[in-house]
Amino acid sequence: MDYEKLTHVMRELALVAGDKIMEIYGRDDFEVKSKSDDSPVTEADEAADDIISAGLRAAFPDVLLITEEQAATHDMQADTFLIVDPLDGTKEFVHRRGDFTVNIAYVENGVPTRGVVYAPAKERMFYTLADGSAVEEDGPFEKTHAGTTRAIRVAESDNSALMVVASKSHRDQATDDYINKYAVQDSKSAGSSLKFCLVATGEADIYPRVGRTMEWDTAAGHAVLHGAGGKVVVFATHDPLVYGKEGYANPFFIAYSPAVELKTP
Numbered sequence: 001m002d003y004e005k006l007t008h009v010m011r012e013l014a015l016v017a018g019d020k021i022m023e024i025y026g027r028d029d030f031e032v033k034s035k036s037d038d039s040p041v042t043e044a045d046e047a048a049d050d051i052i053s054a055g056l057r058a059a060f061p062d063v064l065l066i067t068e069e070q071a072a073t074h075d076m077q078a079d080t081f082l083i084v085d086p087l088d089g090t091k092e093f094v095h096r097r098g099d100f101t102v103n104i105a106y107v108e109n110g111v112p113t114r115g116v117v118y119a120p121a122k123e124r125m126f127y128t129l130a131d132g133s134a135v136e137e138d139g140p141f142e143k144t145h146a147g148t149t150r151a152i153r154v155a156e157s158d159n160s161a162l163m164v165v166a167s168k169s170h171r172d173q174a175t176d177d178y179i180n181k182y183a184v185q186d187s188k189s190a191g192s193s194l195k196f197c198l199v200a201t202g203e204a205d206i207y208p209r210v211g212r213t214m215e216w217d218t219a220a221g222h223a224v225l226h227g228a229g230g231k232v233v234v235f236a237t238h239d240p241l242v243y244g245k246e247g248y249a250n251p252f253f254i255a256y257s258p259a260v261e262l263k264t265p
C-alpha cells in the first residue's frame with residue numbers, strides 16, 4: 001500500500017463527505033428511515049457513502065471495501081481491507097447533537113493501521129500519517145492539502161484520578177458498574193468514534209464499551225488511538241481486538257492508555 005496516497009485520499013474523501021453531511025444537516029428536515037435492525041439511516045448516510053466508496057474504489061481498486069451502507073459487502077472477507085462508516089452516530093445527527101463522525105480505515109492482517117475520523121459539526125479531524133503516527137489537524141480544512149497538524153499522544157494516566165469517556169446514547173448500568181471499579185476523577189460522554197479520539201489526545205484515559213458495535217464503527221478510531229500509543233482489547237479477556245471477523249460484529253471492548261491499570265470485568 002502507498003501510505004502517502006492512502007492518507008491523502010482518506011482525508012480528502014472524509015472532508016468532501018463531511019461537507020455533504022453538513023449540507024443535509026442544515027436543512028429544516030431530512031428523510032430518516034429504519035434499517036432491518038431498527039437503527040436509523042438518513043439521506044446523509046447514503047450520500048456520504050456514495051462519495052467515499054466511489055473515491056476509494058477509484059483509488060484502490062484491488063483492495064476489498066467494506067461499508068456499513070452496502071449490505072452486500074458484509075459477506076465478503078479478507079485479511080486486509082478498507083472499512084467505512086460514512087456517518088457514525090446517526091442518532092446524534094438526527095437529534096442534532098453534533099457528535100457524529102465520518103470514519104474511514106485501512107485494516108492489515110486484522111489490525112486497523114491507518115484511519116481518519118472527521119467530526120464536521122465539531123470541526124475536529126484526527127488521522128494517521130503515512131508512518132502510522134496520529135495527528136489532529138487544525139481547521140479550517142482545505143480539501144487538497146493538510147493544514148497545521150499536531151502529533152497526539154495518550155495520557156500518562158494517573159490511576160488515582162482517571163478521566164473516563166463513555167457513550168452518550170448507549171450508557172447503561174453494566175458500563176457504570178465497570179467504571180466504578182476505577183478511581184475516577186471525572187467522566188464525560190461523547191457520541192460516535194470521537195471517544196477513541198479523546199483517549200488518543202489524552203483528554204480521557206479509558207473508554208469501556210459494554211454494548212454492540214460493528215467493525216466500521218470502531219476501526220478508524222482504533223487506528224487513530226493505535227497511532228497515538230493506545231490500545232483496544234476485548235472486554236472479557238483483555239486480548240487485542242481484531243478485525244475481519246465474520247459478520248463484522250465486535251465483542252465488548254476497552255480502549256485505553258497503556259498507563260491505565262485495567263480491571264477485570
